[in-house]
Amino acid sequence: MTENLENKSEEKYFEITKKVRGSRARTGVIHTAHGDVLTPQFLPIGTKGTIKTVTSEEIKFWGATMVLANTYHLWQRPGDALIYKAGGLHKFMNWKGPIFTDSGGFQVFSLAKMRKVLEAGVLFQFDMDGKQEILSPEKSIDIQANLGSDICLILDDFPGFPFEHKRSKESIELTKRWAERAVAEHKRIIDDGDPVNPGQKLWGIVQGASFEDLRKQSAENMVELGFQGFAIGGVAVGEPHEEMMKAVSYAIPHLPEEAPKHLLGVGTPYDIVQAVGQGCDTFDCVIPTREARHGRLYISARDENGKECYETIDVRLAKYAEDFTPVDPTCNCYACVNHTRAYLNHLMKSGENLGERLATMHNLRFYLNLMDKIRTAVQYDYFDDMLRDFRDITPPKGQNTE
RNA sequence: GGGUCGGUUGUGGAGCGGUCAAACACUGGAGACUGUAAAUCUCCCGGCUUUAUGCCUUCACAGGUUCGAAUCCUGUCCGGCCCA
Numbered sequence: 492m493t494e495n496l497e498n499k500s501e502e503k504y505f506e507i508t509k510k511v512r513g514s515r516a517r518t519g520v521i522h523t524a525h526g527d528v529l530t531p532q533f534l535p536i537g538t539k540g541t542i543k544t545v546t547s548e549e550i551k552f553w554g555a556t557m558v559l560a561n562t563y564h565l566w567q568r569p570g571d572a573l574i575y576k577a578g579g580l581h582k583f584m585n586w587k588g589p590i591f592t593d594s595g596g597f598q599v600f601s602l603a604k605m606r607k608v609l610e611a612g613v614l615f616q617f618d619m620d621g622k623q624e625i626l627s628p629e630k631s632i633d634i635q636a637n638l639g640s641d642i643c644l645i646l647d648d649f650p651g652f653p654f655e656h657k658r659s660k661e662s663i664e665l666t667k668r669w670a671e672r673a674v675a676e677h678k679r680i681i682d683d684g685d686p687v688n689p690g691q692k693l694w695g696i697v698q699g700a701s702f703e704d705l706r707k708q709s710a711e712n713m714v715e716l717g718f719q720g721f722a723i724g725g726v727a728v729g730e731p732h733e734e735m736m737k738a739v740s741y742a743i744p745h746l747p748e749e750a751p752k753h754l755l756g757v758g759t760p761y762d763i764v765q766a767v768g769q770g771c772d773t774f775d776c777v778i779p780t781r782e783a784r785h786g787r788l789y790i791s792a793r794d795e796n797g798k799e800c801y802e803t804i805d806v807r808l809a810k811y812a813e814d815f816t817p818v819d820p821t822c823n824c825y826a827c828v829n830h831t832r833a834y835l836n837h838l839m840k841s842g843e844n845l846g847e848r849l850a851t852m853h854n855l856r857f858y859l860n861l862m863d864k865i866r867t868a869v870q871y872d873y874f875d876d877m878l879r880d881f882r883d884i885t886p887p888k889g890q891n892t893e
Numbered sequence: 894g895g896g897u898c899g900g901u902u903g904u905g906g907a908g909c910g911g912u913c914a915a916a917c918a919c920u921g922g923a924g925a926c927u928g929u930a931a932a933u934c935u936c937c938c939g940g941c942u943u944u945a946u947g948c949c950u951u952c953a954c955a956g957g958u959u960c961g962a963a964u965c966c967u968g969u970c971c972g973g974c975c976c977a
Binding site: 539543591597602644726728753756757759781783787844888 | 922924926929930932
């Protein structure tokens with residue numbers, strides 16, 4: 492590991508390996524202390540230190556290179572001190588590749604009913620025992636340092652949809668003040684502390700909803716603080732696809748081209764391809780894993796012109812009970828190679844865990860395959876076609892796809 | 894043969910004189926899900942329709958008592974258990 496770090500000390504943190512003419516899409520490599528990440532890349536979500544239902548070995552085998560874990564949840568249980576004792580999150584969960592940690596900022600949003608945003612940080616009230624705790628920008632960094640992730644995020648604040656300029660402006664200002672504190676704390680730990688992962692990098696987060704002036708201001712705020720990577724947040728909170736793309740397009744031009752950019756919480760396969768076209772490099776989203784557990788599977792498809800697209804099926808539906816074909820005949824995942832839709836339908840209806848496992852492995856395989864296709868398309872100069880044609884062609888509800 | 898407890902919507906199982914198409918659970922059907930309070934949540938599940946504070950039909954079957962019965966009484970049929 493040390494050797495690698497020394498060998499790479501000359502390399503840039505992020506290298507762009509190919510750019511698409513006439514678009515911001517590119518391929519690249521992020522060098523982390525736990526290996527390289529080819530971009531564009533999708534990060535499976537392992538909030539509590541596990542990609543639900545599957546093992547680290549399995550997702551590695553299916554092609555994942557970096558996973559996302561969550562500060563808030565691991566702070567609660569089992570506690571960052573325990574994970575520190577275990578030697579860091581990589582060892583604790585036996586994931587040898589890079590780990591990206593969210594700061595807990597999303598919980599500021601999603602747990603709105605049980606928290607209060609203060610200048611000092613976020614006051615959370617836990618329903619378990621009623622105790623209250625403040626997650627401050629510094630505390631979030633401390634926890635992430637104990638986890639030893641390769642990329643950690645500043646604690647941020649953002650409102651939900653519908654977007655309001657006034658509220659969004661307040662959130663980028665608060666996020667900026669929190670960011671300054673986070674940067675100081677991260678520097679203190681890396682310089683003077685005993686971090687689990689000395690190579691950990693702190694990324695900033697751009698907020699500002701879909702307001703052009705706010706995205707620009709927020710991006711500039713973050714750039715001033717000297718981050719090596721940036722996340723775009725505050726999207727995928729219920730807004731239409733177009734609003735999301737506006738938010739992204741307003742932020743990207745004000746961030747350094749040579750910096751890696753992560754789009755937080757996005758998204759559908761369509762969202763991802765479009766966002767790559769806007770210059771986003773990495774993504775994370777619960778869709779493939781959560782929807783798999785709920786029976787929705789992503790499968791490749793062709794549109795009326797034979798262009799590559801995708802659709803979704805809900806294997807729990809009665810119409811799949813006697814469908815003895817693979818989930819996706821073109822997919823090489825374990826589920827598709829070995830099992831049928833009818834079997835998955837049965838497992839799901841029976842509440843058997845294997846159904847969720849097979850579905851999860853399939854959807855992750857679909858997403859990771861998609862990222863591979865995107866990188867290939869960029870490399871071989873046909874990403875424009877993909878950007879134009881790739882979309883969800885799932886038939887309207889109630890119609891039979893057979 | 895005697896006694897006893899029961900027979901309610903696919904199943905289990907509430908209700909025990911009116912506010913009952915009938916709780917609740919399961920099963921079944923459909924929908925949702927975007928930095929995971931999510932192996933979760935929502936809706937439908939006797940029939941009909943203009944899907945509704947709507948109409949019809951209903952609580953093993955047949956009678957009866959009551960202004961009014963799934964609820965009380967009598968008989969019949971069918972189950973469980975106990976005694977012969």
